[in-house]
Amino acid sequence: MSTPNEAQTAARTERSQRRPVSSWREHHGWSAANSLRRLASKPVGSLLTIAVMGLALALPLAFYLLLSNVQSLGDALGRNQVINVFLKTDQVASNAQLLAKKIEQHDGVANVTVKSPQEGLDELSKMQGFSDSLHALDNNPLPYVLLVQPQDGVSADTANQLVDDLRNEQGVDVVQDSGTWRQRLDALLGVGNRAVLILAGLFALAVLLVVGNTVRVDITSRADEIGVLKLIGASRAFVRRPYLYAGIWYGLFSGVLAVALAIAIEFALADPVARLSQVYEGKLHVGGLPPWLLLAVPVAAAVLGWLGARLVSAWQLRRAA
Amino acid sequence: MGNAVIRFDQVSKRYEGGHEALSQLTFEVAKGEMAFVTGHSGAGKSTLLKLLALIERPSHGHISLDGQSLAKIGQSGIPKLRRNLGMVFQDHRLLMDRTVFANVELPLVIGGIAPLERGRRVRAALEKVGLLDYERQLPASLSTGEQQRVGIARAIVVKPTVLIADEPTGNLDPQLAVEIMGLFAEFQQIGTTVLIASHDLPLIKRIKKRVIVLDHGRLVADVSAEEVL
Ligand SMILES: Nc1ncnc2c1ncn2[C@@H]1O[C@H](COP(=O)(O)OP(=O)(O)OP(=O)(O)O)[C@@H](O)[C@H]1O
Ligand SMILES: [Mg+2]
Numbered sequence: 001m002s003t004p005n006e007a008q009t010a011a012r013t014e015r016s017q018r019r020p021v022s023s024w025r026e027h028h029g030w031s032a033a034n035s036l037r038r039l040a041s042k043p044v045g046s047l048l049t050i051a052v053m054g055l056a057l058a059l060p061l062a063f064y065l066l067l068s069n070v071q072s073l074g075d076a077l078g079r080n081q082v083i084n085v086f087l088k089t090d091q092v093a094s095n096a097q098l099l100a101k102k103i104e105q106h107d108g109v110a111n112v113t114v115k116s117p118q119e120g121l122d123e124l125s126k127m128q129g130f131s132d133s134l135h136a137l138d139n140n141p142l143p144y145v146l147l148v149q150p151q152d153g154v155s156a157d158t159a160n161q162l163v164d165d166l167r168n169e170q171g172v173d174v175v176q177d178s179g180t181w182r183q184r185l186d187a188l189l190g191v192g193n194r195a196v197l198i199l200a201g202l203f204a205l206a207v208l209l210v211v212g213n214t215v216r217v218d219i220t221s222r223a224d225e226i227g228v229l230k231l232i233g234a235s236r237a238f239v240r241r242p243y244l245y246a247g248i249w250y251g252l253f254s255g256v257l258a259v260a261l262a263i264a265i266e267f268a269l270a271d272p273v274a275r276l277s278q279v280y281e282g283k284l285h286v287g288g289l290p291p292w293l294l295l296a297v298p299v300a301a302a303v304l305g306w307l308g309a310r311l312v313s314a315w316q317l318r319r320a321a
Numbered sequence: 322m323g324n325a326v327i328r329f330d331q332v333s334k335r336y337e338g339g340h341e342a343l344s345q346l347t348f349e350v351a352k353g354e355m356a357f358v359t360g361h362s363g364a365g366k367s368t369l370l371k372l373l374a375l376i377e378r379p380s381h382g383h384i385s386l387d388g389q390s391l392a393k394i395g396q397s398g399i400p401k402l403r404r405n406l407g408m409v410f411q412d413h414r415l416l417m418d419r420t421v422f423a424n425v426e427l428p429l430v431i432g433g434i435a436p437l438e439r440g441r442r443v444r445a446a447l448e449k450v451g452l453l454d455y456e457r458q459l460p461a462s463l464s465t466g467e468q469q470r471v472g473i474a475r476a477i478v479v480k481p482t483v484l485i486a487d488e489p490t491g492n493l494d495p496q497l498a499v500e501i502m503g504l505f506a507e508f509q510q511i512g513t514t515v516l517i518a519s520h521d522l523p524l525i526k527r528i529k530k531r532v533i534v535l536d537h538g539r540l541v542a543d544v545s546a547e548e549v550l
Contacts, residue, residue, distance in 0.1 A: 023433025030430050041418070228414045231374070232475070233404030234431045 027238060035245035038218075049214050049250060053207050054257030057301055060200040061262040065289060067192045069273060074185045083163065084176040085146040091171045096144040099169060103148060106165060108158040110149045117142040143173060156183070204304055207254065211247050211308030219243060219316045226317070236317065243313045244306055251305020255298030262289055262297075325349040325385075326483055326514040327373065332382030334368055334538075342368040343538040345382070350516060350531075352482075355509035357525045358518045360535035366518035369535070370485050373516070374408060375399045387482050404432055407476030407513075409486035413468045415460040415475075421447070422456040425474045432479060446478040447471075450504060466497040470504070477508060484508055486517045490524065502528050525549075 039046040085103075087096060093116065100112040120142040148166065150159055166175045219226070229239050266288045327350040334343040343365045350356050358366045371377040372384055375391060384391045386402070394402055415424050425446055429439040447453045450470040460468050469489060476484055486505065490498035502517075502524065509515045509530075519525060525532055529549050534542035 022435065026430065026433045026435060224414075225416055228416060229427070229431070230400075231376075231403065231408060231410075231414065232428050232431065233400045233402075233406075235400040238400075238431055 027241065031238075031241040032245045035242040036249055038242070039246065039249055046250075049210060050253045050257060053210050053250060053254030053301070053305075054261065056203040056206045056210070057254060057258035057297060058261035058265075060196055060203055061258055061289065061293075061297065062265050063192075063199060064196050065262060065265060065269070067189065067196060069269065070185075070192070071189055073276070074189065081150075081177075083148040083150065083166065085148055085166050085169075085172055086174040086176070087144040087146070087171050088173045089141070089143045091144050093144070095171055096146065099171065100146055103146065103166065103169075106162055108151050108154040108162050110151045112149070113147040115145040115147060117144060120145060156186070204300075207251070207301065207304050208308040208311075211250050211305045212312040214250065215243050215247060215309045215312045216316050218246065219313060240313050240317055244309050247305035247307070247309025248302045249305070251302040251308075252298050254305075255301030258301070259289075259294050259297050263294075324352045326352045326354075326387050327516060328383075328385045329369075330383040330385075332372065332379045332384055334365070334372060334377065335380045336377075341538050343372075343379075343535075346535075346538070346540055347382075348533060348540060348543060350514055352514055353509065353512050354531065355506060355515040356517070356531040356533055357528070358516065358533045358535060359520055359522060359525055360541075362520065363537075364535040365538040366520070366535060367487050368538075370487050370516070370518055373483075373485055374406060375402060400431075404428065404479060405481055405483075407479065407481035407484040409469075409472050409476045409484070409489045411488035411491040413460075413472035415468060415471055417460055419459075420456065421452065421458050421460060421463070421471050424460065424471055425456075425478050428475060428479045442478055443474075446474040449477065449507075450474045465492050466501070469493065469497075469501060473501070473504060477513070481513065483514045483516070486515075488519055489517060490519065490521060495524070498524050499527060506530070 087099070096114050096116075100114050103109060104112050117140045121140050124142075148162070150162065154162075163175055163177045166172060226239055329346050329348050332343060332346045333341060335341045346365075346369070358369055360366055368377065372379055372391075373386060375394060387405070389402075391402075416427070419427075422443055425443045426439050429442060434442070444453060444456070447456055450473050452467060452470055452474065455463060455467065455471075460471060463471065469492070473486075473489070476486075484505070489505070490501050493501060498521065505515050505517060506528065526549060530546050532542070532544045532549060533540065534544070
């Protein structure tokens with residue numbers, strides 16, 4: 001070493017010339033790597049914590065997946081379903097044609113097909129077991145039927161209005177509409193969606209608590225180390241930073257685990273859903289998890305982990321001081 | 322005296338609910354000087370060092386360190402003060418789950434020094450205490466004397482102006498104790514101001530440096546290096 005004064009002056013200028021940005025980067029890089037090393041140094045405990053958090057996050061995801069499948073099933077079955085309008089038996093062909101023309105002008109109607117009693121009878125007689133009993137009838141008991149096809153993506157209000165108007169038409173006996181069960185399904189889906197949100201909120205809270213407790217235990221067991229760090233000049237932020245990173249790592253890894261579990265569930269469901277889709281002539285497009293969600297879950301979990309660690313470490317480090 | 326690095330002016334310390342641990346203590350330590358603080362157990366040696374590191378605050382009086390009044394340093398300024406102060410403890414306070422290298426590196430990480438520069442300075446410090454070959458080992462695998470030397474390397478790696486040590490040889494046999502004290506004397510020779518609390522009078526007499534003697538918190542003798550028998 002050079003002369004004492006030179007050495008000290010050099011040390012001092014070195015300190016003052018150091019750019020704060022690079023020092024910030026050093027601190028964060030060191031804390032991130034260090035906290036990761038700590039997690040790896042007790043793999044069983046870390047993995048268990050991550051597994052618990054991952055499962056907690058996967059549950060709402062699985063529920064969401066189920067719900068979105070039911071929803072698309074409902075869409076495939078319910079929307080644009082033909083409305084059957086049965087006319088009274090005293091209605092003749094001209095009445096039926098007239099009414100069909102009128103209905104075609106109605107809001108939300110794509111087209112109207114008239115099915116005569118004879119066509120109805122022909123259809124029935126093609127079905128096995130019916131033909132014999134039908135021959136026994138003297139005259140055709142079937143009414144005219146109007147098949148009303150709603151427009152694509154017509155709103156529920158318009159559809160309801162349409163059905164109401166059809167019921168009030170002269171000469172209409174019965175209106176058969178799939179809208180009622182569709183409404184019930186929609187209401188049920190609404191409940192389900194809300195339930196997913198509540199579930200996600202509760203499990204997010206659980207994740208927060210798990211991270212918080214893990215960090216609390218960690219800080220307690222490292223009281224000596226924290227004391228040493230303070231004695232050699234570590235700021236509060238420096239002491240705290242590895243715990244915040246630990247929270248981020250816990251969150252991130254559990255988020256990735258949750259997404260992996262959800263994808264596994266999606267695969268497990270893929271086969272039966274494909275079969276279901278065939279039954280509905282491929283109308284059923286099964287929605288998996290959207291890509292943005294696969295990215296958002298780990299990020300959100302990391303933020304949650306950071307938040308949990310932040311809340312607890314502030315309080316716990318103040319207690320340790 | 323213009324070149325005093327440590328200055329105590331009428332300093333008293335009364336712990337909460339306790340008696341006076343230090344009373345009206347006045348002394349100075351010059352730049353590049355090495356001094357011992359001695360006295361019986363409970364005389365106030367550790368308290369004196371704690372006041373310098375702002376682990377405790379004085380009840381009365383004025384302390385300045387390297388020209389800076391400690392009273393003016395708030396809670397948030399304490400880390401910065403300690404970063405420029407080398408501290409050695411009787412129980413070395415190493416982190417037992419980190420290597421020797423990582424322990425010595427810690428103050429540099431806290432100081433925001435880049436990795437390459439850190440490695441260079443850690444090795445220089447370890448070389449000075451003769452432990453360069455031990456950098457990958459855990460402290461537990463080292464002897465007590467070696468652990469204490471790691472603690473010293475950690476204190477000097479930041480090139481502090483002032484080095485303080487509380488009973489740094491308390492756990493060591495006499496031969497090792499002399500060795501460690503010799504190490505401190507070497508740092509004094511390169512310009513560091515060194516203040517060591519120790520109750521080991523025979524050892525202190527062998528080193529032949531200034532001795533400040535406390536008794537029940539009062540300064541009862543201040544013997545210059547030349548006067549030590
Ligand atoms: N945190 C504290 N709270 C109350 N009293 C304290 C505290 N620390 C020290 N004291 C008291 O202050 C006095 C001086 O203690 P100090 O530790 O400075 O002595 P010392 O000279 O270092 O002794 P030793 O040689 O045993 O280490 C003692 O009477 C002690 O009991
Ligand atoms: Mg003591």
